Amino acid sequence: MNTDLQDYSHKRLNILTGEWVLVSPHRAKRPWQGQNESVSNETRPSHDPNCYLCAGNTRINGEINPKYKDVFVFTNDFAALQTNSKVFKVEDGLLSAQSEQGICKVICFSPDHSKSLADMAPKEIEKVIFAWQQEYKELADNDLINYVQIFENKGAVMGCSNPHPHGQIWSQTSLPNEVEKKDKHQLDYYLKNKKSLLGDYLKQELNKKERIIFENDAFVVLVPYWAIWPFETMIVPKRHQLNILELKENESLLFGEAISTITKAYDKLFKTSFPYSSGIHQAPTNGEDNSHWHWHMSFYPPLLRSATVKKFMVGYEMFGSPQRDITAEIACNKLKELI
Numbered sequence: 001m002n003t004d005l006q007d008y009s010h011k012r013l014n015i016l017t018g019e020w021v022l023v024s025p026h027r028a029k030r031p032w033q034g035q036n037e038s039v040s041n042e043t044r045p046s047h048d049p050n051c052y053l054c055a056g057n058t059r060i061n062g063e064i065n066p067k068y069k070d071v072f073v074f075t076n077d078f079a080a081l082q083t084n085s086k087v088f089k090v091e092d093g094l095l096s097a098q099s100e101q102g103i104c105k106v107i108c109f110s111p112d113h114s115k116s117l118a119d120m121a122p123k124e125i126e127k128v129i130f131a132w133q134q135e136y137k138e139l140a141d142n143d144l145i146n147y148v149q150i151f152e153n154k155g156a157v158m159g160c161s162n163p164h165p166h167g168q169i170w171s172q173t174s175l176p177n178e179v180e181k182k183d184k185h186q187l188d189y190y191l192k193n194k195k196s197l198l199g200d201y202l203k204q205e206l207n208k209k210e211r212i213i214f215e216n217d218a219f220v221v222l223v224p225y226w227a228i229w230p231f232e233t234m235i236v237p238k239r240h241q242l243n244i245l246e247l248k249e250n251e252s253l254l255f256g257e258a259i260s261t262i263t264k265a266y267d268k269l270f271k272t273s274f275p276y277s278s279g280i281h282q283a284p285t286n287g288e289d290n291s292h293w294h295w296h297m298s299f300y301p302p303l304l305r306s307a308t309v310k311k312f313m314v315g316y317e318m319f320g321s322p323q324r325d326i327t328a329e330i331a332c333n334k335l336k337e338l339i
Contacts, residue, residue, distance in 0.1 A: 001210055006327055014226035015189075015197060017181040021228050022316075022323040025330075044114040044163060053164035055111040070124070071131045072108040073169075079104035081172055083144065101144055102172035107131055109165040116154060116165050116273060118263035125256035132169075132280070133244050133252075139171040140285035147175050147284045155275025157302060157310060167278075175284055182281055183293070190292030196240040198294035211332045214261045214339050218254040221262050223332040228322040230304045230311050231269065231331050233262055235297040242283040242293045262299065265338040272307035276300060 004010070011020045052059045056067045061077045081102030090097040109128050110120060117125060132150050139145045152167035153160045175183060189197035205211055205222055213233065214221040224234050235258045241247065247255060266274035282295035304311040304326075317323050
């Protein structure tokens with residue numbers, strides 16, 4: 001391991017976005033006198049009669065949830081994107097705007113209100129993956145939709161308004177900012193090398209073994225070299241796949257094992273139900289040749305030093321570039337010890 005990276009300030013390049021992150025390993029030794037978040041030791045029931053997402057309950061719009069036994073998907077009652085919005089464009093000097101249409105879904109991972117993905121077995125998570133695949137395919141077949149974003153916000157500290165285990169799927173007519181950046185850099189690399197950017201990156205990581213947390217026959221869980229969040233991780237398929245529909249029969253369960261492994265490790269790290277935002281970046285559904293894409297799932301947890309110390313993106317990070325103190329390698333070692 002390059003000891004300079006562990007001792008001196010430097011910046012690392014995110015090959016997927018073309019952006020830099022400032023790393024300041026020497027700052028990890030400073031005492032913390034900043035804000036401490038409160039820890040919730042709440043024990044939730046398996047069914048909450050007041051929860052809008054629990055099986056058999058009535059949602060705010062008056063619809064009644066079915067008494068589902070595993071995964072339940074419905075159109076978001078408060079969708080951020082509309083399918084029937086007026087199509088328009090504004091060009092007024094330096095003021096530009098254009099309409100955006102889309103479909104937003106909510107996906108309940110389990111009828112058990114007390115669980116999170118970390119509490120679910122890989123076989124249970126596989127049912128969630130099957131639902132992701134079905135929704136991705138159905139939305140991709142819609143001419144209105146050119147990108148499908150699957151994500152989860154876990155924990156109140158991440159703005160999650162309901163503790164019931166659930167995620168969301170937002171699909172829209174254009175490519176979001178982060179996806180546009182990843183699309184460009186993967187395409188540039190593919191055109192030049194005729195190979196997957198993430199595939200080649202993964203080979204290098206597997207050779208170095210400095211940031212690998214876990215691997216099975218189909219997936220690798222690692223801390224990206226360019227990680228921004230203190231305990232950020234990424235799940236990458238070993239085979240070059242454009243999207244989650246390309247998972248082979250046995251690989252969906254192995255993907256579930258990878259998700260189960262990292263979420264359980266997170267909960268052990270600070271002995272708390274670990275908050276995070278996670279998301280799957282995969283090929284657009286725009287009908288174009290997206291052979292350059294290599295799908296992956298990222299986890300962005302905000303906790304820094306303990307269950308009560310949160311990482312804030314402020315100051316230099318808002319006006320300059322992202323910055324981290326604990327290096328990717330140290331974060332990897334801490335998580336690997338908990339597998």
